[in-house]
Amino acid sequence: MIRPSSQHTSRPAPSAPTSSPTNPRNQAPSSAPTNTRDAILDAAGVLLGRYGYHKTTMDDLATQAGIARRTLYLHFRCKDDIFLARIDRVVDRLLAEERRLADSTGSALERVERLLTFRVVYRLDVVKDYTKSLDEIFAALRGPYLERRASWFAAEAAILARVLEAGRAAREIECEDSNATAMALISATNSLIPYSLSTKEMGSRREIERTLTTIVALTLRGLRAEPTRKKR
Secondary structure (H helix, E strand, O other), X not given: OXXXXXXXXXXXXXXXXXXXXXXXXXXOOOOOOXXXXXXXXXXXXXXXXXXXXXXXXXXXXHHHHOOOHHHHHHHOOOHHHHHHHHHHHHHHHHHHHHHHHHOOOOOHHHHXXXXXXXXXXXXXXXXXXXXXXXXXXXXXXXXXXXXXXXXXXXXHHHHXXXXXXXXXXXXXXXXXXXXXXXXXXXXXXXXXXXXXXXXXXXXXXXXXXXXXXXXHHHHHHHHEOOOXXXXX
């Protein structure tokens, strides 16, 4: 079950700044990422859960990342760029793991099952700590997000098509066009990824997984090649 994100902490009044360690906006980040860019993107994820998209400032991001504000601007022009880059990084990691799954052991049908399940579950796990902030993120970044989304789905479909084609060659899978089938499977499971779900639906993890299992099972049934019967 996805944990609901904590309520956003109200911003301290400008006239009464404090450096008290009890103020979360002045706390140092808990760990040191491998490089400055990653530190900034990690900070963005933490602050989404703490304050939400709109209440997070560039000062907050710099403090959480453990860098000076001016250093932040050496890597990103604005807050929107930071959060879009964070989404890009999530998708890059998703695609890397999907490529690994596509090349893993098992039948083509087993690999298709892993890929379809993973593409949904991975996304749910990534946003589990800031599900209540998703609506405002997508509203603020809708234009550039939609521009990127088509290429992301195309990249996923290409990975899936490769497995489908291998299944066709092994006479394990039946489909007329691997590329078109892969895109159809991506579209079928897109209804369960965070962008397509309401905040309330995001909280029903078991229901999402149940629906995903049904979709994947129906998909595999439709793709499975019928065994060739020997003539008597």
